[in-house]
Amino acid sequence: MRCSFQFQTRRGDDDGKRHRSVCVCSHFATTSISPSPSSIIFFQRKSRRSRGGHHRACLLCLLPPVRIQGRLADQRPGHRRVREAGRRAAAMDAAAARRTRALVNLAAIMERADEALLPAVYQEVGAELHATPMGLGALTLYRSLVQAACYPLAAYAAERYNRAHVIAVGAVLWAAATFLVGVSETFAQVAVARGLNGIGLALVTPAIQSLVADCSDDNTRGAAFGWLQLTGNVGSIIGGMFSLMLASTTVMGIAGWRAAFHIVGFISVVVGALVGLYAVDPHFVHVGNGEQLLHKSAWEEMKDLVRKAKAVVRISSFQIIVAQGITGSFPWSALSFAPMWLELMGFPRSKTGLLMITFVLASSLGGVLGGKMGDHFAIRFPDSGRIVLAQISSASAIPLAALLMLGLPDDSSGFLHGLVMFTMGLTISWNGPATNSPIFAEIVPERSRTSVYALDRTFESVALAKALCTAIAIPMLLCCIMYSLLYWTYPRDRERARMDSLIASEMQQIELERCLGVGDYAGSKDGTTVIDMEYSEEDFDADDDEKALMDRQAQQSGSAR
Numbered sequence: 001m002r003c004s005f006q007f008q009t010r011r012g013d014d015d016g017k018r019h020r021s022v023c024v025c026s027h028f029a030t031t032s033i034s035p036s037p038s039s040i041i042f043f044q045r046k047s048r049r050s051r052g053g054h055h056r057a058c059l060l061c062l063l064p065p066v067r068i069q070g071r072l073a074d075q076r077p078g079h080r081r082v083r084e085a086g087r088r089a090a091a092m093d094a095a096a097a098r099r100t101r102a103l104v105n106l107a108a109i110m111e112r113a114d115e116a117l118l119p120a121v122y123q124e125v126g127a128e129l130h131a132t133p134m135g136l137g138a139l140t141l142y143r144s145l146v147q148a149a150c151y152p153l154a155a156y157a158a159e160r161y162n163r164a165h166v167i168a169v170g171a172v173l174w175a176a177a178t179f180l181v182g183v184s185e186t187f188a189q190v191a192v193a194r195g196l197n198g199i200g201l202a203l204v205t206p207a208i209q210s211l212v213a214d215c216s217d218d219n220t221r222g223a224a225f226g227w228l229q230l231t232g233n234v235g236s237i238i239g240g241m242f243s244l245m246l247a248s249t250t251v252m253g254i255a256g257w258r259a260a261f262h263i264v265g266f267i268s269v270v271v272g273a274l275v276g277l278y279a280v281d282p283h284f285v286h287v288g289n290g291e292q293l294l295h296k297s298a299w300e301e302m303k304d305l306v307r308k309a310k311a312v313v314r315i316s317s318f319q320i321i322v323a324q325g326i327t328g329s330f331p332w333s334a335l336s337f338a339p340m341w342l343e344l345m346g347f348p349r350s351k352t353g354l355l356m357i358t359f360v361l362a363s364s365l366g367g368v369l370g371g372k373m374g375d376h377f378a379i380r381f382p383d384s385g386r387i388v389l390a391q392i393s394s395a396s397a398i399p400l401a402a403l404l405m406l407g408l409p410d411d412s413s414g415f416l417h418g419l420v421m422f423t424m425g426l427t428i429s430w431n432g433p434a435t436n437s438p439i440f441a442e443i444v445p446e447r448s449r450t451s452v453y454a455l456d457r458t459f460e461s462v463a464l465a466k467a468l469c470t471a472i473a474i475p476m477l478l479c480c481i482m483y484s485l486l487y488w489t490y491p492r493d494r495e496r497a498r499m500d501s502l503i504a505s506e507m508q509q510i511e512l513e514r515c516l517g518v519g520d521y522a523g524s525k526d527g528t529t530v531i532d533m534e535y536s537e538e539d540f541d542a543d544d545d546e547k548a549l550m551d552r553q554a555q556q557s558g559s560a561r
Contacts, residue, residue, distance in 0.1 A: 097215040100164070100279045101224060104208045105231040107167055107275050110268045111204055112232040113239030114174055114197070117264060118181070120240040121247045121257040128255065129187050139194050146198030148458055154203045155309070155454035160301050163207040163450065164279035170207070171272025174200030175265040182261030206454035213441035213449050214282045219375055221441055222386070225433035226371025233364040237357065239264065283447065308448045312455055317443050321436050322456060328431065331397060335359075342417070351414050358418050362425030370430025374438060386435045393430035400424040 118125065122136045157166045177197035184190045208228070216224040242264070246256035254262075312318055338359070342352040370393065377385025404420045437453075444452045 096280045100215050101212060101227075103164075103271075103275045103279045104167065104211050105228055106271050107171060107204060108208055108228055108232045109235035109238070110171065110264070110271050111174070111201060111208075112235035113242070114178055114264055114268060115201070116236045116239035117178070117243045117261060118194070120243040121260070124247045124255070124257045125190070129184075129190065131187050135187060139191060142191055143194040143198040143201075146195045147202045150199050150202035151206065151454040151458040152305075152309075153199075154206045155451045156302065156305050157203060158207045158210060158450035158454075159305055159308075159447070162284045163211050163281045165276050166207045167204050167211075167279070168272040168276030170200045170203030171268050171275065172200070173197075173203065175268035175272065176200075178261050178265035178268065182258040182265070202457075205457060206450050209437065209453040210441075210450040211279070211281065213437070213453075214446065218438070218442065219379055221438040222371035222374035222378070222434050223368065224371070225437040226368035229367030229371075229429070229433050230364040233360055233367075237360060305451065308451045309455060312444055312448060312452050315443055317439060318452065318456075321439065325436070325456070328394070331401075331428075347414060347417075355414065355418055355421055359421040359425040362422040363429040366426040366429035367433045369426065371433035374430070374434030377434075378438070386439060390431045390435035393428055393434070396427040397424065400427070 118136075118139060122133070125131065126133065126136050154166070154170075157169075174197050177193045177195075177200060180193035180196070181190055184193055209225075212224050212228055213221060243257060243260040246260045249256040251259035339352050339356055342355060343349065347355070370389065374386050374389050377389050379385075381388070400420060400423060404417070404424065408416055408420065436456075440452045440456065441449055
């Protein structure tokens, strides 16, 4: 039996659309399906099939040409291997996902602990390296600049290689840099080490976020990012407190702050090894050679990365989230001055530290709470749930900050300030885990998630720097313009003040001469005495004859002596 099927497209119908006419055997009527790509496909088969098989072959011809071509292409050996490997990668079991999330959270703890080491021991480092506070602050600036510049490199590495291995390499890099800080003897050596530290941290951060997104689904992604925020904050607290406790001590003849850097570096290497060995990247299949599924050259990978970056930047939701992140970073930057404000309010240093720890712990718990609430809202209100939650979190900061800064009395107890700060930290920390990070994972393809997180960090760092520069430049520009107005007002006001002073001086001179003329007399020649005569206001109303008589009597008395 021989069946011949023809697909063709035609134009010229009244509706002006493309149509495909499918000519089949006598078992089926001619149908018209709209729309389809312009193509003509001849599909012939020779077989001795039964009537049922013949019917199935005819039904296959009713499929769109794209699907038929896809089915034919899937029969190629290379495509079959890719498809099977993709199914195996997507079939990562729940235990592997939980293990991967636990390991990347452990890596996040060490990352934030490493970031908190140096600021906690600024005093000891400055005293030993003879560095000024401005120079110590520049060390953190160097690391931040290098870290922001290396985020595109992190996106490229995560696209080309196993992200678990990328995290492991990044952990080794930042651990080596941390160890170098501990053995540095000059400020320049510390600056170079902090730059290397920024490279390692840049490699790790986007890979961690994208792995968390891939190891969770749309209904649990908020909670996963909430736990990531909590573990990161805990790592920051541990790193700061650990370095503070060792700062003033000596460990085996080594300065305490140097020992803290060595210990954290060693633990970071161990954590990186655990992540590299036991964490699972869903994009990779653990076959014998452990290589990537599709082999591409570095140049092709770079072009593909640039193409993905352009596609991500054009996404409106990405632009909006980055823009709000710029303005949303200012309040968190202002909160860095909260310890100084609390001390100026009269709280002792110990109570100030306790209040700040309360705020950080509340922010950590708020991340988990916000993430779980975001998942719940996203299930019930898919299009608006996460957005509403972010707006509630942002708006709650306004009354709570007003209550903390303006509402509480200056002599308030630490309990009231702690309660307000705990509530504030619990409610204003929802945006990241509940809204920003889950939305990033949903608005881009799965393979582009590392790029979107890396671009978010890069753009927010650059945009925040521009915003800070703008926040400095615009007020200073206005200040300069205001000074220009003085060209017109200053000479006029100065002359007016001079005239007022001159008039006041003349009036005082006239009053003085008047007083001297009526009896407040002081002789200036030798051998004379000074006679001070005081008159009341009523005396000034006396007749002129009486005043003249009193003057002559005074003069005669003086000459007689």
